[in-house]
Amino acid sequence: MKRTDRSPWNALLLIPIVLPLLTFVYNRETPKLFGFPFFFWFQLLFAPLAVLVSVSAFYLSRKKA
Amino acid sequence: MHVTELWITIVLFAAVTVMGFAAASWRRAHDGPHLESLDEWSLAGRKFGSWIGWFMLGGDLYTAYTFVAVPALLYGTGALGFYAIPYTAIEYPMVFLILIRLWSVCRKHGYVTPADYVRGRFGSPTLALAVAVTGVVATMPYIALNLIGIQAVLSVIGLSGHWPLIIAFAVLAAFTYRSGLRAPALIAFAKDALVYLMIVIAIIYIPAKVGGWGHIFTAANAHFKAVPPHTGGLLTSSNQLTYATLAFGSAAAIFLYPHAITGMLSTRSREVVKRSIAWLPVYSIVLGLIALLGVVALAAHVKPLVSNGKANTNTIIPGLFEQVFPHWLAGIAFATIIIGALVPSAVMSIAAANLFTRNIYKEYLRRQADDAEQARVSKITSLAVKVGAILFILLLQPQFSINLQLIGGVIILQTLPAVFVGLYTSWPHRAGLLCGWAAGMVTGVWMLYVTPNPAAKQAHWGGSSFAFSHLGMHTSVALYTGFVAVVVNLVVVAAVSVIAKAFRVPDGVDATAEEDYFTDEEDVTAPAVPPEVALA
Numbered sequence: 001m002k003r004t005d006r007s008p009w010n011a012l013l014l015i016p017i018v019l020p021l022l023t024f025v026y027n028r029e030t031p032k033l034f035g036f037p038f039f040f041w042f043q044l045l046f047a048p049l050a051v052l053v054s055v056s057a058f059y060l061s062r063k064k065a
Numbered sequence: 066m067h068v069t070e071l072w073i074t075i076v077l078f079a080a081v082t083v084m085g086f087a088a089a090s091w092r093r094a095h096d097g098p099h100l101e102s103l104d105e106w107s108l109a110g111r112k113f114g115s116w117i118g119w120f121m122l123g124g125d126l127y128t129a130y131t132f133v134a135v136p137a138l139l140y141g142t143g144a145l146g147f148y149a150i151p152y153t154a155i156e157y158p159m160v161f162l163i164l165i166r167l168w169s170v171c172r173k174h175g176y177v178t179p180a181d182y183v184r185g186r187f188g189s190p191t192l193a194l195a196v197a198v199t200g201v202v203a204t205m206p207y208i209a210l211n212l213i214g215i216q217a218v219l220s221v222i223g224l225s226g227h228w229p230l231i232i233a234f235a236v237l238a239a240f241t242y243r244s245g246l247r248a249p250a251l252i253a254f255a256k257d258a259l260v261y262l263m264i265v266i267a268i269i270y271i272p273a274k275v276g277g278w279g280h281i282f283t284a285a286n287a288h289f290k291a292v293p294p295h296t297g298g299l300l301t302s303s304n305q306l307t308y309a310t311l312a313f314g315s316a317a318a319i320f321l322y323p324h325a326i327t328g329m330l331s332t333r334s335r336e337v338v339k340r341s342i343a344w345l346p347v348y349s350i351v352l353g354l355i356a357l358l359g360v361v362a363l364a365a366h367v368k369p370l371v372s373n374g375k376a377n378t379n380t381i382i383p384g385l386f387e388q389v390f391p392h393w394l395a396g397i398a399f400a401t402i403i404i405g406a407l408v409p410s411a412v413m414s415i416a417a418a419n420l421f422t423r424n425i426y427k428e429y430l431r432r433q434a435d436d437a438e439q440a441r442v443s444k445i446t447s448l449a450v451k452v453g454a455i456l457f458i459l460l461l462q463p464q465f466s467i468n469l470q471l472i473g474g475v476i477i478l479q480t481l482p483a484v485f486v487g488l489y490t491s492w493p494h495r496a497g498l499l500c501g502w503a504a505g506m507v508t509g510v511w512m513l514y515v516t517p518n519p520a521a522k523q524a525h526w527g528g529s530s531f532a533f534s535h536l537g538m539h540t541s542v543a544l545y546t547g548f549v550a551v552v553v554n555l556v557v558v559a560a561v562s563v564i565a566k567a568f569r570v571p572d573g574v575d576a577t578a579e580e581d582y583f584t585d586e587e588d589v590t591a592p593a594v595p596p597e598v599a600l601a
Contacts, residue, residue: 003580003583004583005162005165005166005583010162013158013161013162016154016155016158017155017158017159020150020151020154020155020312021151021155021309021312021313022309023300023305023306023308023309024305027144027299027300027305028299029298029299032279034278034279035277035278035279035280035281035282036278036282037282037286037298037299039144039147039298039299039300040147040282040357043147043150043151043154043353044150044350044353044354046150046151046154046155046349047150047153047154047346047347047349047350047352047353048346048350049154050154050155050157050158050346050349051343051344051346051347053158054157054158054161054342054343054344054346055343055344057161057343058339058340058343062336
């Protein structure tokens with residue numbers, strides 16, 4: 001059987017790659033959170049987002065195999 | 066002199082030293098202290114599982130220099146310096162699928178370095194040499210910068226002179242020589258535990274002392290409005306593209322570094338690679354919090370130490386700890402930074418030594434070198450690499466290492482077509498890849514050279530964003546230099562490959578087959594270690 005790494009779930013990985021590159025989305029002061037400007041608190045969410053999506057992609061694509 | 070801090074640092078350093086030496090027999094069941102192959106010495110037998118893999122890669126990739134330089138960047142340049150956050154968040158999803166292919170083909174053919182792989186894929190020792198030399202040149206200043214991280218701490222403690230630094234590095238060299246990759250892998254547990262502990266304490270304790278996050282950001286905002294270029298707390302319209310390309314280019318570059326590939330290759334299976342990579346952004350959460358300490362340092366009015374008339378912003382994080390922490394806590398924080406420098410320095414010196422051994426020594430000097438001889442050469446070279454890094458610090462201005470590391474990031478990216486693109490297609494001609502590499506190197510270094518830094522009064526090597534106005538264009542657009550250089554590289558690769566194929570220039574023979582890129586744990590028929598050891 002021919003092996004492959006292909007899985008539709010891999011497309012999920014595009015979200016945590018593309019979103020952090022769109023500076024116009026987060027280059028703003030407000031809304032603030034706990035005194036953090038939007039620019040800072042929003043970007044701090046990128047890493048947890050990357051974990052969430054990559055771990056999901058890992059398990060979802062594994063189940064299929 | 067801060068005596069409490071000094072003693073705590075010495076005690077923790079001593080504990081880690083014991084771990085480093087003891088690691089030689091860690092997860093090894095048989096035959097004494099000799100680690101007589103590169104698979105054993107430099108890849109710890111290629112059998113690390115997910116936990117060790119995750120800790121080790123985290124300890125390897127997040128260097129002491131990262132921990133002092135990223136907040137220093139935020140302190141110095143404001144919002145633009147925060148690009149390290151998107152960079153370290155996107156790097157893992159970007160390589161998630163790429164690295165398993167690299168792992169498989171390296172496992173199948175016993176490749177130890179990225180240059181080994183390029184040699185096999187494109188049948189060109191010359192191209193492999195280019196990749197190897199690029200790796201060594203990019204890695205050396207990186208090791209030197211970790212020394213700068215240690216030195217920043219030592220100078221805040223109040224130790225002058227170079228001897229403490231030399232002792233620390235001599236100890237590191239000794240246990241790396243003896244234990245190979247097992248030493249940094251074991252120490253990574255201690256390092257990472259300390260890092261997580263310190264950052265939780267720092268992020269709760271310090272802002273409250275300084276007046277809360279609201280006050281901190283207001284103060285930082287006011288500061289960046291007052292000093293040129295008067296940007297305030299956000300990106301300007303002209304540096305948004307710089308920010309995005311810096312993040313993207315740096316993320317594409319990080320897993321081309323030899324030390325990152327060495328760490329990745331020490332894992333047991335594709336699944337371990339995937340699981341470790343999936344969880345690694347957890348470290349980026351920590352880095353984000355550490356980065357913010359740069360803004361905190363501004364609000365706390367921490368001033369960098371001045372040496373040779375130049376303000377060294379790398380001292381602001383140790384300086385902040387010294388200013389707000391009680392002595393004992395500052396001591397633990399300082400030890401954390403120093404131990405944090407040991408793990409990546411060890412892996413980097415192993416990776417650089419392997420490049421020399423495999424792609425220069427064995428390729429060009431002694432074809433018949435067997436496993437034991439290669440391990441011996443690598444062990445000795447790893448010592449030489451560390452002596453070289455020390456000489457960087459003793460003989461040259463720190464600024465020189467910083468410039469070189471800047472260049473390192475740009476040039477390592479020039480191995481992307483051969484290494485990463487090569488994983489998906491063998492279409493590029495070896496002559497095309499070599500010409501593309503050369504073109505990327507030359508344009509990259511030239512762009513860095515012509516970039517000034519008015520704030521630091523430097524005419525050259527002023528930063529890694531290239532302003533297109535240098536090409537006579539009337540525009541304020543600036544992009545990450547490495548990004549521009551690798552685009553030039555890829556265009557040349559494609560153009561020369563088409564020409565070379567049209568003129569039927571002989572191409573290299575591909576030693577890899579498509580199924581090699583899916584090799585997994587259970588496919589490797591001749592295990593690198595006897596089964597009874599693998600079970601232990």
